[in-house]
Amino acid sequence: MKYQEIKGDLFEINPEKWVLAHCISADVTESKNMNKGIAKIFRKKYPQMAGKISPKLKKGKAIRYQNGNLIIYNLVPKEKVWQKAKGDYKKKYYLQLKDSLIDMKEKMIRNNEQNLVMPRIASGLDGGNWKEIRQIIQRVFNDTDIEIQIRYIEDSIEIGNATYSIEKAKSGRSKCRSCGEKIVNNSLRLKESIPTQNFTQNKYYCKQCAIKKLKGMREGVEELLGKLNE
């Protein structure tokens, strides 16, 4: 396995070389459930594929779609669109994700496909911890010659055990871990995600405290600071 993560547009790849993959849920229907996140981009870009995905997919499988040169694997790590890789469902989600990756691997080998490009699957809207998901991917593909490229758009960085990203507060309810003040809805905040045994703990920092905190950290925080200062 050759493995690489780069910042870039998933859809700029040459389909003659690369196959694409992303995650959907087993209850997917064209309009209802591919309407968020990366699945939505796939639906808009390849509407002919969305129309062909069966509404009764099996979880733990990878649904292969081909149209000319273009090959897309739809991984099915969960039953329902609303389920997240968190809390009680996390373990099951991870197992089903692993099974769907194994299914994809076997199909890729059968079809002599060598190069796979994916977003940071399962970790965006589905809420999984990217460091853990990455491990699952690497373990599954470790015994192959397949080249994997992960392309991401979001600017998150990893320092030690934690992942940091800048986002807009989704409600007015979160409290800043530094100053204790409530973070205003829709304002920029720093999210610090730390995986624990069963779930990912998220801590938030208001803009001012985030700038202070990031400046106190050693390296690689420029992009995040840039986002806060936009």
Ligand SMILES: [Zn+2]
């Ligand atoms: Zn604060």
